[in-house]
Amino acid sequence: xxxxxxxxxxxxxxxxxxxxxxxxxxxxxxxxxxxxxxxxxxxxxxxxxxxxxxxxxxxxxxxxxxxxxxxxxxxxxxxxxxxxxxxxxxxxxxxxxxxxxxxxxxxxxxxxxxxxxxxxxxxxxxxxxxxxxxxxxxxxxxxxxxxxxxxxxxxxxxxx
Amino acid sequence: xxxxxxxxxxxxxxxxxxxxxxxxxxxxxxxxxxxxxxxxxxxxxxxxxxxxxxxxxxxxxxxxxxxxxxxxxxxxxxxxxxxxxxxxxxxxxxxxxxxxxxxxxxxxxxxxxxxxxxxxxxxxxxxxxxxxxxxxxxxxxxxxxxxxxxxxxxxxxxxxxxxxxxxxxxxxxxxxxxxxxxxxxxxxxxxxxxxxxxxxxxxxxxxxxxxxxxxxxxxxxxxxxxxxxxxxxxxxxxxxxxxxxxxxxxxxxxxxxxxxxxxxxxxxxxxxxxxxxxxxxxxxxxxxxxxxxxxxxxxxxxxxxxxxxxxxxxxxxxxxxxxxxxxxxxxxxxxxxxxxxxxxxxxxxxxxxxxxxxxxxxxxxxxxxxxxxxxxxxxxxxxxxxxxxxxxxxxxxxxxxxxxxxxxxxxxxxxxxxxxxxxxxxxxxxxxxxxxxxxxxxxxxxxxxxxxxxx
Ligand code: FES
Ligand code: FES
Numbered sequence: 001x002x003x004x005x006x007x008x009x010x011x012x013x014x015x016x017x018x019x020x021x022x023x024x025x026x027x028x029x030x031x032x033x034x035x036x037x038x039x040x041x042x043x044x045x046x047x048x049x050x051x052x053x054x055x056x057x058x059x060x061x062x063x064x065x066x067x068x069x070x071x072x073x074x075x076x077x078x079x080x081x082x083x084x085x086x087x088x089x090x091x092x093x094x095x096x097x098x099x100x101x102x103x104x105x106x107x108x109x110x111x112x113x114x115x116x117x118x119x120x121x122x123x124x125x126x127x128x129x130x131x132x133x134x135x136x137x138x139x140x141x142x143x144x145x146x147x148x149x150x151x152x153x154x155x156x157x158x159x160x
Numbered sequence: 161x162x163x164x165x166x167x168x169x170x171x172x173x174x175x176x177x178x179x180x181x182x183x184x185x186x187x188x189x190x191x192x193x194x195x196x197x198x199x200x201x202x203x204x205x206x207x208x209x210x211x212x213x214x215x216x217x218x219x220x221x222x223x224x225x226x227x228x229x230x231x232x233x234x235x236x237x238x239x240x241x242x243x244x245x246x247x248x249x250x251x252x253x254x255x256x257x258x259x260x261x262x263x264x265x266x267x268x269x270x271x272x273x274x275x276x277x278x279x280x281x282x283x284x285x286x287x288x289x290x291x292x293x294x295x296x297x298x299x300x301x302x303x304x305x306x307x308x309x310x311x312x313x314x315x316x317x318x319x320x321x322x323x324x325x326x327x328x329x330x331x332x333x334x335x336x337x338x339x340x341x342x343x344x345x346x347x348x349x350x351x352x353x354x355x356x357x358x359x360x361x362x363x364x365x366x367x368x369x370x371x372x373x374x375x376x377x378x379x380x381x382x383x384x385x386x387x388x389x390x391x392x393x394x395x396x397x398x399x400x401x402x403x404x405x406x407x408x409x410x411x412x413x414x415x416x417x418x419x420x421x422x423x424x425x426x427x428x429x430x431x432x433x434x435x436x437x438x439x440x441x442x443x444x445x446x447x448x449x450x451x452x453x454x455x456x457x458x459x460x461x462x463x464x465x466x467x468x469x470x471x472x473x474x475x476x477x478x479x480x481x482x483x484x485x486x487x488x489x490x491x492x493x494x495x496x497x498x499x500x501x502x503x504x505x506x507x508x509x510x511x512x513x514x515x516x517x518x519x520x521x522x523x524x525x526x527x528x529x530x531x532x533x534x535x536x537x538x539x540x541x542x543x544x545x546x547x548x549x550x551x552x553x554x555x556x557x558x559x560x561x562x563x564x565x566x567x568x569x570x571x572x573x574x575x576x577x578x579x580x581x582x583x584x585x586x587x588x589x590x591x592x593x594x595x596x597x598x599x600x601x602x603x604x605x606x607x608x609x610x611x612x613x614x615x
Binding site for chain 1 (some may be wrong): 182184185187188189190191192193194195196197198200201204366367368369370409418419420421422449451
């Protein structure tokens with residue numbers, strides 16, 4: 001099968017790979033670009049574990065073809081902690097027991113990050129809506145909702 | 161968090177180091193940075209993908225298997241059938257004497273549930289494996305199937321599993337696990353009221369976000385490392401060793417990180433066949449359930465049918481309890497004989513009842529094999545028991561919480577299994593629950609103690 005070149009910026013670093021046409025962004029990130037932080041829980045768009053941010057928009061990477069991301073900026077949870085300093089969302093998830101098995105966590109954090117970029121001071125309903133495509137089987141969601149709200153509060157305190 | 165110190169005040173030491181304040185989980189820093197290594201986060205060059213061809217029938221004889229077209233599919237490296245498996249017949253709890261072996265790694269002669277593994281296809285890519293799997297032709301003679309436990313126990317029902325010879329698990333105590341304590345018939349005769357109710361539950365899927373799977377890497381010298389998300393590392397090791405007829409020191413299981421399990425990952429369904437595939441091809445092998453397989457194939461909580469008959473006095477005392485519980489194992493034992501046995505131990509509940517009779521059955525049907533899920537064997541039992549307790553309270557016109565105080569076990573009471581009660585705390589839990597829920601009970605119940613009976 002002819003390979004397709006894909007060039008993208010992954011968490012701030014320019015990367016390029018030749019991939020099989022039809023490869024999902026999820027599998028490209030995990031198997032070709034070596035970023036295993038997005039998880040495959042269903043490969044059919046129902047669990048949200050594969051959520052990443054492409055050019056500012058939240059995307060399910062299992063339903064996104066890698067070849068459509070040529071030239072795109074892709075952000076994943078692996079790129080959040082700059083210089084080892086945790087992002088406020090990571091801190092809030094850590095302090096708030098918002099991760100148990102951790103499998104949904106990278107996708108949840110991406111969904112939360114996309115929300116806070118749009119709505120810096122979200123209501124509880126905004127948060128519930130924003131993570132409605134992300135399944136968590138461990139926490140019962142409440143600690144995750146609280147962690148996202150608390151990250152938003154600490155962001156706005158820092159901004160003030 | 162608030163610690164209530166008024167209960168058992170004379171027994172408790174206040175040297176608690178961890179209880180009462182928060183501790184960070186050791187694994188969370190890597191969870192939030194996406195660095196936790198789940199088994200599927202490892203990749204190996206030359207990785208093969210295993211796709212299982214599964215039975216589309218609930219019960220059928222296999223007349224023939226035709227692999228010719230699938231073998232010619234581009235990318236296919238090898239296709240495994242039952243003949244390739246050194247010890248194809250197994251049962252997961254054999255080393256703790258829950259036998260006989262009753263299940264095949266790959267179907268041999270027959271399939272007994274819709275989804276049973278028949279043929280394993282190995283290919284260079286997941287896509288090639290899926291496409292080739294669709295080209296495997298299995299000729300089945302469909303057999304009558306049975307899906308209901310009580311139907312399965314009737315004479316003339318289709319025999320689900322020849323390794324048992326009947327549609328139930330035979331315990332050393334006979335066709336069922338039994339508890340016999342006092343004389344229930346006498347108890348029912350003395351009772352002011354007798355209430356008999358039947359409760360049913362359906363199978364429940366654990367649905368972990370990460371599906372079941374493993375990746376196996378050959379290490380040379382006939383040694384293999386198996387990265388797995390099993391919840392049962394040692395069952396996995398000993399069953400792989402038996403199935404592959406290989407000493408355990410050649411099998412290095414790496415696990416401990418699971419993206420949820422909830423009991424759904426205690427069976428040994430992926431590792432032995434993936435190790436065998438790696439051994440026969442000399443290449444690393446990945447076998448990961450699709451989401452569809454996780455929902456349809458992985459073993460759920462068993463369906464149960466439970467009949468509870470209680471004799472109760474107007475003053476609230478339960479004087480006799482008779483329970484017959486049925487656990488639907490599906491086509492194979494897995495953990496269900498153990499689950500049904502736990503039920504037998506559990507049915508008296510945390511109550512002191514002078515006359516108890518329990519029979520629990522582990523029944524085979526042509527449904528998906530069931531296995532562990534959060535408190536299997538007792539969770540559904542508790543649902544039935546506590547609904548029954550509410551019904552009994554209503555029957556005699558008593559407050560349901562006060563009714564439980566009257567029957568709660570206390571230290572020194574003889575339980576139906578002939579173990580004296582020790583360390584009971586039910587009364588105190590209910591006292592606190594009464595306050596927390598704003599569900600007041602009479603003063604005499606708030607003065608009760610698990611330590612002694614009132615004069
Ligand atoms: S893996 Fe993409 S939504 Fe589940
Ligand atoms: S923490 Fe396990 S699925 Fe969310």
